Amino acid sequence: MRKRFLNIVVDIMRELTLKTGYPVPMNRGDIYSWAQDLDIETKGPIALYTGALYQIMPYIESLVAILEKVENNRALLEIMNIGKHLASSFLTKSLLRASHKRVKISRNILKAIALLLREADVNFSYLYKDDLYSGVLLYDLGLSESFLRQARKVYRTFKDRGIKKVITVDPHTTYVLKNVYPKFIDNFDIEVQSYLEVLSSRIKKKESKTKLEVVIHDPCFYARYQNMVEEPRNVLKASGIKVIEPKRSRKFTACCGGPIEALYPELSRKIAMDRVKELSSISNVIVTMCPICFSNLSKVKTKEVEIIDLALLVARVRGLMR
Amino acid sequence: MERTKIARDLSRLIGKNKVSVDEALLRIYSKDPLGNVGKALAVVFPISSNDVSKVVQYAYENDIKIYAQGSSTSLAGSSLPLEAGIVLSFERMKRVLEISLVNSYVFVEPGVRIDDLNFELASKGYMFPVDPASSSVATVGGAINSGAGGMRGAKYGTMRDWVLGLELVLPDERGSIVFSGCKTLKCRQGYDIVRLIVGSEGTLALVTKAYLKITPLPETVIVALAFFPKLEDLMEAVVNIKTQRIQPYILEFLEKKTAEIAAKSINSNINIEGHMLLVGIDVNREAGSRYVEWMKKILIRHGAREVQTAESWEEAEERGLFNIRRSLFVAQSKIAREHYKNVKDAKVMLLIEDIAVPPSRLVEAVEGLKELEKKHGFITMLGGHVGDGNLHPSIGFNALDPKESKRAEEWFKDLIDLAISLDGTVSSEHGIGLAKKDALRRELDARGSVKLLEIMGNIKKVFDPKNILNPGKVV
Amino acid sequence: MNNNLKSWLKKETSKCMFCGFCEALCPTVRFGSHRGYGPRGRINIVLYLSEEGKYTHEALNSLYSCLLCAACTLKCPANIDIPEVIRVARSLYARNNLKEKEEVVIEKEVS
Numbered sequence: 001m002r003k004r005f006l007n008i009v010v011d012i013m014r015e016l017t018l019k020t021g022y023p024v025p026m027n028r029g030d031i032y033s034w035a036q037d038l039d040i041e042t043k044g045p046i047a048l049y050t051g052a053l054y055q056i057m058p059y060i061e062s063l064v065a066i067l068e069k070v071e072n073n074r075a076l077l078e079i080m081n082i083g084k085h086l087a088s089s090f091l092t093k094s095l096l097r098a099s100h101k102r103v104k105i106s107r108n109i110l111k112a113i114a115l116l117l118r119e120a121d122v123n124f125s126y127l128y129k130d131d132l133y134s135g136v137l138l139y140d141l142g143l144s145e146s147f148l149r150q151a152r153k154v155y156r157t158f159k160d161r162g163i164k165k166v167i168t169v170d171p172h173t174t175y176v177l178k179n180v181y182p183k184f185i186d187n188f189d190i191e192v193q194s195y196l197e198v199l200s201s202r203i204k205k206k207e208s209k210t211k212l213e214v215v216i217h218d219p220c221f222y223a224r225y226q227n228m229v230e231e232p233r234n235v236l237k238a239s240g241i242k243v244i245e246p247k248r249s250r251k252f253t254a255c256c257g258g259p260i261e262a263l264y265p266e267l268s269r270k271i272a273m274d275r276v277k278e279l280s281s282i283s284n285v286i287v288t289m290c291p292i293c294f295s296n297l298s299k300v301k302t303k304e305v306e307i308i309d310l311a312l313l314v315a316r317v318r319g320l321m322r
Numbered sequence: 323m324e325r326t327k328i329a330r331d332l333s334r335l336i337g338k339n340k341v342s343v344d345e346a347l348l349r350i351y352s353k354d355p356l357g358n359v360g361k362a363l364a365v366v367f368p369i370s371s372n373d374v375s376k377v378v379q380y381a382y383e384n385d386i387k388i389y390a391q392g393s394s395t396s397l398a399g400s401s402l403p404l405e406a407g408i409v410l411s412f413e414r415m416k417r418v419l420e421i422s423l424v425n426s427y428v429f430v431e432p433g434v435r436i437d438d439l440n441f442e443l444a445s446k447g448y449m450f451p452v453d454p455a456s457s458s459v460a461t462v463g464g465a466i467n468s469g470a471g472g473m474r475g476a477k478y479g480t481m482r483d484w485v486l487g488l489e490l491v492l493p494d495e496r497g498s499i500v501f502s503g504c505k506t507l508k509c510r511q512g513y514d515i516v517r518l519i520v521g522s523e524g525t526l527a528l529v530t531k532a533y534l535k536i537t538p539l540p541e542t543v544i545v546a547l548a549f550f551p552k553l554e555d556l557m558e559a560v561v562n563i564k565t566q567r568i569q570p571y572i573l574e575f576l577e578k579k580t581a582e583i584a585a586k587s588i589n590s591n592i593n594i595e596g597h598m599l600l601v602g603i604d605v606n607r608e609a610g611s612r613y614v615e616w617m618k619k620i621l622i623r624h625g626a627r628e629v630q631t632a633e634s635w636e637e638a639e640e641r642g643l644f645n646i647r648r649s650l651f652v653a654q655s656k657i658a659r660e661h662y663k664n665v666k667d668a669k670v671m672l673l674i675e676d677i678a679v680p681p682s683r684l685v686e687a688v689e690g691l692k693e694l695e696k697k698h699g700f701i702t703m704l705g706g707h708v709g710d711g712n713l714h715p716s717i718g719f720n721a722l723d724p725k726e727s728k729r730a731e732e733w734f735k736d737l738i739d740l741a742i743s744l745d746g747t748v749s750s751e752h753g754i755g756l757a758k759k760d761a762l763r764r765e766l767d768a769r770g771s772v773k774l775l776e777i778m779g780n781i782k783k784v785f786d787p788k789n790i791l792n793p794g795k796v797v
Numbered sequence: 798m799n800n801n802l803k804s805w806l807k808k809e810t811s812k813c814m815f816c817g818f819c820e821a822l823c824p825t826v827r828f829g830s831h832r833g834y835g836p837r838g839r840i841n842i843v844l845y846l847s848e849e850g851k852y853t854h855e856a857l858n859s860l861y862s863c864l865l866c867a868a869c870t871l872k873c874p875a876n877i878d879i880p881e882v883i884r885v886a887r888s889l890y891a892r893n894n895l896k897e898k899e900e901v902v903i904e905k906e907v908s
Contacts, residue, residue: 002854003854010895014897139884224868254866264861271825271828274827347838347856349845350832350841355816394817395816459821651816659812
């Protein structure tokens with residue numbers, strides 16, 4: 001049963017990515033709707049590249065809710081297996097609906113990132129319909145060939161649009177572009193920087209009136225894979241927010257459990273609960289900076305605990321968003 | 323007996339999700355840090371004493387061997403399923419059942435990790451002081467069965483000093499569940515079965531619950547890190563410290579070259595000006611600076627070159643005074659790996675030894691070890707708990723090279739002779755297991771006490787008449 | 798090509814000294830049902846697979862339950878790139894069992 005489940009779930013993600021560009025069924029419009037009223041340039045050598053992970057996560061959450069049910073339900077599993085051949089339409093319309101509220105959070109986070117960059121006088125363009133998924137999930141699952149196909153597509157898009165540098169918004173996309181694309185694509189020549197790196201050196205100091213104290217949750221792919229621990233702290237501190245460190249912090253951070261939420265929902269949940277317990281014992285406001293961490297920790301949090309993405313929190317404190 | 327039948331029978335007895343005969347899984351429960359590969363037929367994950375009892379009854383009836391495992395970090399081969407048999411892994415029995423400060427004990431299941439236990443105790447200002455280097459993963463049950471010690475051994479002793487009472491499952495027809503020892507510190511319950519079980523390496527009975535003594539965390543610990551160009555001077559300092567009416571919290575030693583390698587492996591900026599001595603003394607905070615000055619004086623008077631001190635444990639952590647000592651294991655493996663970097667098909671093995679000599683004979687021991695290094699040509703890493711005379715010399719060798727393996731064996735033999743000749747012992751805190759059976763015999767022989775082996779053999783028979791518990795180990 | 802991947806996996810996993818220190822920081826072994834959910838288990842299962850072992854039920858659980866969070870690498874005295882081993886092992890499985898093609902050049906995979 002487990003083997004079949006694994007094969008089907010992995011297969012669905014691959015098929016969908018190759019056919020639709022995204023590992024879960026969704027409309028392309030959902031990817032860039034967040035930028036609607038921001039009037040970001042469409043052309044320019046420095047582009048904001050979201051890699052679609054923030055936008056995808058609400059759909060993954062719905063998918064996981066379904067998988068939690070089918071994990072032990074053979075018939076439903078087989079239906080999904082057939083469903084994948086009908087690709088997006090079947091799954092989107094009949095099964096997968098992302099929560100409206102959740103979609104809105106992701107939109108706001110991305111909007112906050114763009115506004116923060118703007119506030120720091122960073123010039124950047126946006127890719128809109130060419131803001132493709134990086135394929136990072138395929139890479140993690142060992143689907144190297146499919147990942148390569150997706151990566152080539154992304155790279156070609158960058159080149160076609162004359163992009164020299166991309167600003168990324170989440171740790172997984174940042175890592176895969178910075179460290180993996182150059183291994184897979186010959187002469188990969190796009191400069192990659194996370195928005196936190198960009199902001200860390202450019203954000204203007206601002207005293208905040210409210211004495212806000214938050215506990216920080218470092219994502220593995222920033223803290224351990226890219227040694228990026230000071231940048232998010234700089235951005236928070238520059239905005240007058242007091243950062244409290246949990247017991248497992250910086251390069252010793254503890255994973256949110258998110259990466260296995262589709263294949264091992266129950267185990268993933270236990271890991272998230274353990275981490276939320278640790279973080280919330282320090283502060284009731286937990287700051288994340290990765291869409292996967294945000295999803296997985298939010299799923300198990302109690303009412304008293306608030307989990308908020310770093311960009312959104314900082315943008316609010318700085319009066320850029322409501 | 324056939325694997326699938328065992329799985330079917332055991333599943334019926336204790337539940338399907340507690341039994342596995344998955345081939346890949348069996349492989350990992352068949353291995354140990356010495357590089358041995360045993361023969362697990364099934365791995366069982368009990369969650370209660372009753373589960374354990376049922377498995378034992380079944381094994382007794384069907385003449386199947388049982389190997390108890392905690393986290394399989396034994397360096398003596400204690401938990402290897404040597405002959406075909408059931409591995410009983412206690413990893414799911416990891417509850418802390420009760421912490422009683424007024425009774426000075428903690429009541430635990432055997433699968434709890436020592437560090438996890440200490441994490442809980444620390445929130446109440448207490449600790450369980452036995453701290454083997456593997457404490458982040460080592461389980462209480464494993465520590466009981468291997469008679470573990472650690473850095474704090476000179477002050478707090480080893481497992482045998484901290485176990486009050488044990489719930490045991492006996493390898494008899496009924497898988498009897500008994501309780502040996504007391505909940506009280508004082509206990510005269512006839513022959514001391516508890517201390518017989520501590521260090522018995524799963525050969526006599528299965529530990530399913532334990533009452534352990536606990537003790538308050540010291541208010542703080544002052545720390546001094548010193549380097550001595552001359553080994554004799556360092557040992558003199560140790561002797562002096564040990565006669566000053568204090569009992570150091572830790573007293574750790576690293577031989578000069580070893581300290582250099584360890585420091586290099588972590589890019590430490592501390593000057594290694596000789597053999598390293600790390601002293602910690604538990605004190606009240608107010609007394610911190612007084613003790614620091616006093617310790618500094620003693621160390622310098624005895625010829626220490628570089629001395630660094632900290633008035634509290636936190637400060638010592640912050641300044642990285644423990645880092646060199648802690649990196650010993652990483653450094654050991656790094657050196658060994660680098661040594662064989664250019665050898666094709668090398669299987670690099672570390673032999674981490676565990677002798678002890680009376681502290682007054684440590685100088686002779688270190689010199690003897692240096693001679694062995696010359697004689698056998700292995701780079702020897704040397705560190706240990708100098709407060710109690712426990713040394714952990716280690717060598718790396720290529721297990722795929724028969725000549726080198728043979729030489730490593732000879733080094734080991736000479737090492738054992740050295741320990742015995744200095745009135746020491748062949749195993750201080752790692753156990754006998756598979757690796758030290760012959761060494762144990764030689765130690766007892768040298769003391770004219772081989773008869774004791776016969777007695778041990780008979781004790782084994784009394785507990786385990788069908789020889790189903792961890793056969794082939796210890797005796 | 799499969800053989801190249803396999804021999805790389807074998808070389809890397811053979812470094813494991815079975816000390817188990819990695820298990821202290823691994824989130825999945827703490828809540829998983831056995832040691833196969835920890836780095837030491839995973840590394841030794843991959844070693845077993847690289848020596849023509851079978852992709853059993855638990856071998857797959859071991860491989861695919863890894864978060865790739867890399868906490869274990871902070872503790873590994875043998876300096877094994879544990880997450881990369883897991884990813885490459887998944888890749889090998891995908892090639893043989895998930896109709897994943899073999900176009901990707903080996904150097905890219907394990908450089």
